Amino acid sequence: MLLEQKLIEQILDTALETGADFSEVYIEDHQSSVLQSVSGRLEKSNNTKSFGVGVRIAKKFQSVYGYTNSKNPEDLIKLAKDLSKSFNDESLTKRTPLMELEVGKKHHVKIKPSEVALQDKVKLLKTAYKHASEFDEVIKQVICYLVDDEKEVLIANSEGRFVTETRVKVRLMVSSVAADKGMMQTGSAGDGSGKGYEFLFEEMDIPAHAKEASKVAKTMLYADDCPSGVMPVVIHNAFGGVIFHEACGHSLEATSVAKNASVFCDKLGTKVASDIVNAIDDGTIENAWGSANFDDEGYPQQRRVLIENGILKSYMIDKINARRMKMEPTGSSRRQNYKFSPTSRMSNTFIDNGTSTIEEIIANTKYGLFAKKLGGGSVNPGNGDFNFSVMEGYMIRDGKIAEPVKGAALVGNGAEILHKIDMIANNLDRQRGMCGSASGSIPADVGQPTLRVKEITVGGRKKGA
Amino acid sequence: MNLDKLFKRAKEKGIQDLEIFASDRNSLSIDIFNGEVDKYEIADTNALTIKGIYNNKMGHFRTEVLDDSVIDEILDTIIASAKEIDSLDDAIIYEGDEHYEDLQDIYNEELFNLDVQKKINHLLALDKYLHEYDKRVSVVETMYSENTNAVILKNSKGINLSNKANSAYIGGNVIVKDGVDQRVGFDVVISNDFNDFDIETIGKEIIDDALASLGAKPVPSDNYEIVFSNGAIATLLSAFQGIFSADAVQKGLSLLKGKLGEVVGSELVSIVDDPFMKKSSRSRSFDDEGVATAYKELVGKGVLKTFLHNLVTAKKDGVKSTGNGFGGNVGAVNLKLEAGNSTLDEILASCQKGIYITNVQGAHAGVNAVSGDFSLQSSGYYIEDGKKVKPVALITVAGNFLEMLKDITMVANDLKMSYYGVTSPSIKVKSMTVSGS
Known part of the structure; x- marks a missing residue:
C-alpha cells in the first residue's frame, strides 16, 4: 500500500469538513529511465524516482486541487485542510466507506523495467544504431532513445471508490540525420507498448524501425519543396490518425465541450462526418500504449464509439465536467502525474476500417499529395482550426505515387474535414504518440486506415501550379 | 535528505565527485x-x-523521494550508469567562478504575500471586463498563476550557490461569435509585480484581435510581404532557439554549424541571451552546472558571434562555458531579439501587398530545427497599400529560418516577452510563400 488506508480516509474526511460534496486522493509512486545514445555511444542514462499525492475537492462544478511530495501525515492533512478553505457550506456530505475494486486483469506485464539490467537495455540501443547508421552513407548522425516508465497508482474517493494499478510503458525511438551538399533532413521511427521489456526483446523489429528512420531521412534529403494550394490528400494509415486526434478528438473532450468551447457542442445524434466515417476511442485494448484498467478517477476504462456512420455518438467525459454536462463520466479522465488535476482525455483513438483498398484510393486520385508519415500538429478547440506537418510526403500524379516532397503542412478545420473524407481503406493500424493538453503529457495511440480527404489546404514553400 | 550523509556515502562508494541541485517549487493557480x-x-x-x-x-539521478533510505539506491544507480556510459564526452564537476551577479529583483516577497482573495478579485474583475466588452463575447475563461522557485547547487569541489525567483501571469481565453463565425482570443501578461497587471491593457490584448478576426478567411496562395507581430515571431524564435546550442552544432544537428563569424541575418538582426533580465523569473546568476551566467550577443547586426555552451561543449571547442548548461542540455536563459527603430504602424504602412501575422500555431510540429524549414498555420490581417483590409485565417506561411533572418527589412520598437520566455519586437520579412485558398 502506498499510504495507510486510515490516513487516506482521514484526508478524504478532512477535505469534506467545510461542505464540499466530493474528495479524492491520488497517490503515485513512479520511476523512469531515459537512455540516449549519440553515434552509437551511450551519452545519457537519466534515472528518475518520484512520489506524490494529489488531493482534489469539489462542490458541484467547482474543484480545487493540490499536491505535495511529502509522505508526512501532518503535511497531507494540512494540504486537505488548506484546500477545503475554498468551500463554506453548512450541509455536509458523508463519505461512503472505501470498497476496493478488483484489480484489473488486463494489460499483463512480463518483464518490468526495474528487472532489466542496464547493459541489456544498452544492447537494444546498439542494435538500433547499427542498422540505422549502416543504411546509407548519407546518414551522418543517429540518435537513439530508450524510455521506460513504471508507475504504481492508488485512487480513492469519498464515494467509496478505491483502486490500485501498476502501469508500465516502454518505447524505443530512432532519429537519423541525412546530410549532403549542405542540405540536412531528419527521419524518425520507433515503437512503444504498454507491455514490459518483453515487447522490446521479443516483438519489436528494431532493425526494421532503425532502417525506416534512415530511409525517411534520405528520401526527404533529395525531395523537392512541396507545392502549396488546395488539393486532394491521401493520408496513410497508423500515425495518419493524428489528423482525427487533432482535428476532432480534442474537440470531443469534455474539457472543451462542457464549457461550450467546442464546435461539437450540442451535436450528439447529428451528422458530423461523411457516412463512411466510424471513430472510436478505446482505452481497453490489451497492453496498448494508451490503455489502462482504470482511468485517473478510478473508473474502469471503456471502449467509446465516438462517431458511427457519420453520426456523433459520444463525447469523452470526466467526473466534474459530467456534472456540468448532466451526463455520465465515460472513464476518460487522465493525467500526466500527481502534479496535474485529471480531466477528460483520449486513450487509443482511431478511425475504423472502410471498404476500399489503398491501391484503389491512389489509382482514383489524379493529382494530390500522399502524406505517408505525419509529424505532430495542434488544434484550437474553440473553432476547430488545426495544422499538422508531413514528415514523409509524395505527389500523386495520374493515379500513381510520384516524386517525394518535403516541408508540407496540412491546415484545415476539424468540423469541415470530417465531411470531406470520401474514401477509407481496410488497413487500420495504430501508432504511439504523446499527447499534451490540460492535464499534461500522456501516452495516447492514434490510428486509421489509409484514407482520402477530397480537398485540404497544403502549405509548402513552392508556389502552387 | 541528510546531504552530509549523501556526500560521505558517495565517497565511500568510490564516486570521485558529487553534485546536487535541489529545487523547491511553490505554486498557486486559479x-x-x-x-x-x-x-x-x-x-x-x-x-x-x-x-x-x-x-x-x-551518472544522473533525479528524485522527489527525499528520505535517507534511498541514498544507497541512488548512488548505486549512478555508479551502474557511469559504468555503461561510453560517450567520449568529459565528465566535469565545476569548481566555481570568482564572481556571480547579484540579482535583486527576481524575487518579490510582496507578490507572494499578497492575499489570495485579492488575486481572485482581480481575476473576477478581468472576467467582468471581458464579458461586458462586446455583446459578441460568448465564453470567457481567465487565469492567474504564480510560482516561486528556490534552488541550491552544492558540490564536492566547494560550490554552494542559491537562487530564489518568483513570477506570476494573468491572462484569459475568449470565444467571440457573430452568428456566422467563431474566433478565439488569448493572451497573458507576465511579471513579478502585481501592479503590472492592468485589467484594461490585458483585456484589450486578449479580445481586440479576436473580435477583429471574425469572418477571417484564407487569402489566395501566393508570395506576400510578411509582418510578424512580436508574439508571433517569438513563437518562431522559440522553436528555433536550439540552433544556437553548441551541443546541436557539435552533433551536426544545427544549421549554424561552421557559420561562426559569418553573416546569418540582415544587419537589423541582433539576438542576445540576457540572463539578468528584470522581472523574468527565468533570470539566473549561475547555470545548473554552477557556471556564472553572462549577457551575450549571439547574433550582432546579422553576424553570428557565439554559440551557447555548457561545460562539456565548451571543453570540446576549447572555449569557456557561457553559463548556459541547464537541465543536462544547453539553452538560453532569456532569449531576446533586439528592438529596432520603426513603429508597428510604420511597418504596416510600408506594405503594398502583405499579411500581418498575429498568431502562428503548431510550432512544435511545423518546424524542422535541423534544416531550418518551417510551414506554420497562421492567422492575421491582409494589408493592401499600407491598410488593414480584412482578417485572414487558415493559411500557412512557409520558409527557411536563416533565409527569413536575412530577409528581415524592418524591426519595430514594441518589445514583448512571451509566456515561454522569448522577448521580441514585431518584424517585417521581404517576401514569403503563403498557402491559402
Missing part, C-alpha cells in the same frame, strides 16, 4: 470560468538532481 472560481490549485514540490563521476563518467 481559473475563473463565467464569473466563478473553476479551478484552484496549490502545490509544493521538492526535487533533488544528483550527478556523480565514477570511472571518469557521469
Whole structure:
C-alpha cells in the first residue's frame, strides 16, 4: 500500500469538513529511465524516482486541487485542510466507506523495467544504431532513445471508490540525420507498448524501425519543396490518425465541450462526418500504449464509439465536467502525474476500417499529395482550426505515387474535414504518440486506415501550379 | 535528505565527485470560468538532481523521494550508469567562478504575500471586463498563476550557490461569435509585480484581435510581404532557439554549424541571451552546472558571434562555458531579439501587398530545427497599400529560418516577452510563400 488506508480516509474526511460534496486522493509512486545514445555511444542514462499525492475537492462544478511530495501525515492533512478553505457550506456530505475494486486483469506485464539490467537495455540501443547508421552513407548522425516508465497508482474517493494499478510503458525511438551538399533532413521511427521489456526483446523489429528512420531521412534529403494550394490528400494509415486526434478528438473532450468551447457542442445524434466515417476511442485494448484498467478517477476504462456512420455518438467525459454536462463520466479522465488535476482525455483513438483498398484510393486520385508519415500538429478547440506537418510526403500524379516532397503542412478545420473524407481503406493500424493538453503529457495511440480527404489546404514553400 | 550523509556515502562508494541541485517549487493557480472560481490549485514540490563521476563518467539521478533510505539506491544507480556510459564526452564537476551577479529583483516577497482573495478579485474583475466588452463575447475563461522557485547547487569541489525567483501571469481565453463565425482570443501578461497587471491593457490584448478576426478567411496562395507581430515571431524564435546550442552544432544537428563569424541575418538582426533580465523569473546568476551566467550577443547586426555552451561543449571547442548548461542540455536563459527603430504602424504602412501575422500555431510540429524549414498555420490581417483590409485565417506561411533572418527589412520598437520566455519586437520579412485558398 502506498499510504495507510486510515490516513487516506482521514484526508478524504478532512477535505469534506467545510461542505464540499466530493474528495479524492491520488497517490503515485513512479520511476523512469531515459537512455540516449549519440553515434552509437551511450551519452545519457537519466534515472528518475518520484512520489506524490494529489488531493482534489469539489462542490458541484467547482474543484480545487493540490499536491505535495511529502509522505508526512501532518503535511497531507494540512494540504486537505488548506484546500477545503475554498468551500463554506453548512450541509455536509458523508463519505461512503472505501470498497476496493478488483484489480484489473488486463494489460499483463512480463518483464518490468526495474528487472532489466542496464547493459541489456544498452544492447537494444546498439542494435538500433547499427542498422540505422549502416543504411546509407548519407546518414551522418543517429540518435537513439530508450524510455521506460513504471508507475504504481492508488485512487480513492469519498464515494467509496478505491483502486490500485501498476502501469508500465516502454518505447524505443530512432532519429537519423541525412546530410549532403549542405542540405540536412531528419527521419524518425520507433515503437512503444504498454507491455514490459518483453515487447522490446521479443516483438519489436528494431532493425526494421532503425532502417525506416534512415530511409525517411534520405528520401526527404533529395525531395523537392512541396507545392502549396488546395488539393486532394491521401493520408496513410497508423500515425495518419493524428489528423482525427487533432482535428476532432480534442474537440470531443469534455474539457472543451462542457464549457461550450467546442464546435461539437450540442451535436450528439447529428451528422458530423461523411457516412463512411466510424471513430472510436478505446482505452481497453490489451497492453496498448494508451490503455489502462482504470482511468485517473478510478473508473474502469471503456471502449467509446465516438462517431458511427457519420453520426456523433459520444463525447469523452470526466467526473466534474459530467456534472456540468448532466451526463455520465465515460472513464476518460487522465493525467500526466500527481502534479496535474485529471480531466477528460483520449486513450487509443482511431478511425475504423472502410471498404476500399489503398491501391484503389491512389489509382482514383489524379493529382494530390500522399502524406505517408505525419509529424505532430495542434488544434484550437474553440473553432476547430488545426495544422499538422508531413514528415514523409509524395505527389500523386495520374493515379500513381510520384516524386517525394518535403516541408508540407496540412491546415484545415476539424468540423469541415470530417465531411470531406470520401474514401477509407481496410488497413487500420495504430501508432504511439504523446499527447499534451490540460492535464499534461500522456501516452495516447492514434490510428486509421489509409484514407482520402477530397480537398485540404497544403502549405509548402513552392508556389502552387 | 541528510546531504552530509549523501556526500560521505558517495565517497565511500568510490564516486570521485558529487553534485546536487535541489529545487523547491511553490505554486498557486486559479481559473475563473463565467464569473466563478473553476479551478484552484496549490502545490509544493521538492526535487533533488544528483550527478556523480565514477570511472571518469557521469551518472544522473533525479528524485522527489527525499528520505535517507534511498541514498544507497541512488548512488548505486549512478555508479551502474557511469559504468555503461561510453560517450567520449568529459565528465566535469565545476569548481566555481570568482564572481556571480547579484540579482535583486527576481524575487518579490510582496507578490507572494499578497492575499489570495485579492488575486481572485482581480481575476473576477478581468472576467467582468471581458464579458461586458462586446455583446459578441460568448465564453470567457481567465487565469492567474504564480510560482516561486528556490534552488541550491552544492558540490564536492566547494560550490554552494542559491537562487530564489518568483513570477506570476494573468491572462484569459475568449470565444467571440457573430452568428456566422467563431474566433478565439488569448493572451497573458507576465511579471513579478502585481501592479503590472492592468485589467484594461490585458483585456484589450486578449479580445481586440479576436473580435477583429471574425469572418477571417484564407487569402489566395501566393508570395506576400510578411509582418510578424512580436508574439508571433517569438513563437518562431522559440522553436528555433536550439540552433544556437553548441551541443546541436557539435552533433551536426544545427544549421549554424561552421557559420561562426559569418553573416546569418540582415544587419537589423541582433539576438542576445540576457540572463539578468528584470522581472523574468527565468533570470539566473549561475547555470545548473554552477557556471556564472553572462549577457551575450549571439547574433550582432546579422553576424553570428557565439554559440551557447555548457561545460562539456565548451571543453570540446576549447572555449569557456557561457553559463548556459541547464537541465543536462544547453539553452538560453532569456532569449531576446533586439528592438529596432520603426513603429508597428510604420511597418504596416510600408506594405503594398502583405499579411500581418498575429498568431502562428503548431510550432512544435511545423518546424524542422535541423534544416531550418518551417510551414506554420497562421492567422492575421491582409494589408493592401499600407491598410488593414480584412482578417485572414487558415493559411500557412512557409520558409527557411536563416533565409527569413536575412530577409528581415524592418524591426519595430514594441518589445514583448512571451509566456515561454522569448522577448521580441514585431518584424517585417521581404517576401514569403503563403498557402491559402
